[in-house]
Amino acid sequence: MKRNLNFIEAGSLLEAKETTSVDLTKIYLENIKEAEELNCFNTITAEQALNDAEKSDLRRQQGKLKSRFDGIPIGVKDLFCTKNIKTTASSKILSNFIPSYESAVTQNCIDAGLISLGKLNCDEFAMGSTNKTSYYGPVTNPWKSNKSDAKLVPGGSSGGSAAAVAADLCVASLGTDTGGSIRQPASFTGTVGLKPTYGRVSRWGIIAFASSLDQAGPITKTVEDAAALFEIIAGHDSKDSTSSIKEKERFYDNLNNSVKGMKIGIPREFKSNDLPLSTQKAWDDCKKLLQTNGAELIDLSLPHTMDALPTYYIIAPAEASSNLARYDGVKYGIREEGKDLIDMYEKTRSVGFGDEVKRRILIGTYVLSSGYYDAYYIKAQKIRSLIKNDFNKAFKKVDAILTPSTPSTAFEIENEPNDPVQTYLNDIFTVPINLAGIPAISIPFANDENNLPIGLQLITNSFEEQKLLNIAKNVQDTVNYESVPKNWWQT
């Protein structure tokens, strides 16, 4: 079997009966076993995956396929509730939680016949950009610098989801993105990561971090794969009151890679002397490529770009402090006994949450507390309007915006800055998009001088994912990025 099979190829092989779902599932379970060192999975559901694969093969024999992608093995971020399968959000506090229901997104995957191989490691409650805040230990990026043997972060919070796709431990995976948690790890691992428009994908059954920003999306090997998996998970859900009522589109069938006559905005505020030369060069090369392919480049201003990150660090912790109030040792998760109810709450939460989660709960409580609410929380919501307005104005002039996905390529696990704000900077280019609620995709474009992948970000207006995917496909088809990590973890 070919290494690094993508979602569309896997579908074709199954259709041509050149492989079976059981065979594919076995191959991936073997890959997962060999890659234990990468720590991508919190839970591997081998038995259930093989059972489901057998059922898929039977459906194929009987001509009763659930979808044309029936039988393809994928991985699921451990933030999606999965019925009767442990769901931890990579937190100690949920280390024994077994949901009695299935999230809307994973149910959509089941309804399409996809096979889940297990639950992927992530930052605790999706808070982080290195995957180091996971209670189950960091994920290791399958990529290594050609100048050092040091282990690198895969990015976060969907670090396991991105690393598993890059290391070929699943055909594709599901992630979530609150401030960059799909796009930043995709950028660090040479994979494609799509954050859909807020409301496109149901949040029902996804463990909540910041409800007005959270959105689920695919991490895949190609843009076509992203379109296909996105099509499976998107759509209205009456159980999520912020779910869009817009009709689901045929994103994969309608892919068209022409950019002729399109206007691509280049925002001034994303330019910086701090940007690594190789990232700057990739960005410039992509501009030229789009121009050569018939697009027009438009100089653009998004004046509130630099205000987005501090705005995010008010809104996201505020919502998190409220969402995480439910973990109190009463209804689910672990409990630490105390001398009375309050003592039990405090002990449970102190033992159950990690440092980053505690920091965010404390900051969130601070900005929501009386006396500070207007100065921080309402102020941030107003600046959110200004940020959204910047994009609204921009999309009157351009079809899409092109930026780097991240201000650096993957860095060493041991080399994370001590100051949390320095770590937060990883998301400086991705956060404005969540605040505006618009869709964006990170695609691999080139490798830097250390042979590490550089991702570029394309952004469109709300509900214009088709256009977004089309432009991304144009770039992908022209640049032909085919680099994959050396499989050093297989001994």
Next chain:
Amino acid sequence: MFKPYILENMEFDKDSLYKLGKLSKIKIDESKLQSLSSDLGSIVEFIDRLKSIDTENVDPTSNSLDQSLVMRDDIASDVNSANEILENAPQKELDFFSVPKVIE
């Protein structure tokens, strides 16, 4: 290193930190007080940047979706039975979650 913001390493007031811990139901571990105070200090210093931005006459955005609330029919469903939900409870009695005594 990408450093677009200059921070002065402010410290977060330690008494306020204990108060926040009470509000958040998180015990502030004394051995971590110093690091927590400097971490929160830099975050607060970072978000304080926003104070200088003019937001006069700007409406707040709480959610980016431009859609009014969708109503659904009020039909009872039998998903999530008490038994299923209680499966995850650290302690239960009969059909109830059980917690340490609240009223003397």
